[in-house]
Amino acid sequence: EVQLLESGGGLLQPGGSLRLSCAASGFTFSDYAMSWVRQAPGKGLEWVSGIVGSGGTTYYADSVKGRFTISRDNSKNTLYLQMNSLRAEDTAVYYCAKDLSYYSNGWYSIYFDLWGRGTLVTVSS
Amino acid sequence: QYVLTQPPSVSAAPGQKVTISCSGSSSNIGNNYVSWYQQLPGTAPKLLIYDNNKRPSGIPDRFSGSKSGTSATLGITGLQTGDEADYYCGTWDSSLSRVFGGGTKLTVL
Secondary structure: OOEEEEEOOEEEOOOOOEEEEEEEEOOOHHHOEEEEEEEOOOOOEEEEEEEOOOOOOEEEOOOOOOOEEEEEEOOOOEEEEEEOOOOHHHOEEEEEEEEEEEEEOOEEEEEEEEEOOOEEEEEOO | OOOEEOOOEEEEOOOOOEEEEEEOOOOOHHHEOOEEEEEOOOOOOEEEEEOOOEOOOOOOOOEEEEEEOOEEEEEEOOOOHHHOEEEEEEEEEOOOEEEEEOOEEEEEO
16 A cells, blocks of 8 residues: 555654654655655644755755754655754644646646645654 | 745535635746645545646545635535535745745635
8 A cells, every 4th residue: 555654743842853654655766755744733834855866866945944853764665854943833744745746838737646644743842 | 934825715505616826936836747645534635636737546526626826726516515525725935945835724614
């Protein structure tokens, strides 16, 4: 079955660190870019970070740049998000998503065709 | 706050048609493809439309997408109570990478 399963969420204090994992199955993991997308309680979706299939290039939203690190282990079909210096505004459900993108005729196509169920991260004192 | 602007809510009766708009600029929608996602209550988002108007396998043709200039539209015909959800548009932005709209809550009256 094609699926993504996140883990690692929890409750922690401001300034703390946490590592999220996302286990992929049912597709050739190394062939695809992956992203983390988060959703604060009652709010919309926010793209957080992305990584290409080889792991050689990573991308970050300005809101997390310098604090979060995305990585992947293609031998374990697993995506990670290391989150440091956490803030209350990082509280959200974090989804991993299979990230399909290509560039054609001067246009970018970016979309997420498979999502995990999410893991909740709560940052509170 | 969101680069792409969507109406907070829309509503229509069962069996009717509804459209949801997504407005951007030349740095995002105007020069890139748009995707749409459905998020049923308490669940993860699900891809509905990609490349402006293409449907993934398994998505019924009641769902359609279109784009004109710097705006995109999601259309849903034959509304069902099971369509009640939040709907999000997404695209590439030349300055911000991947971006989403703020979401639209669909109520089927």
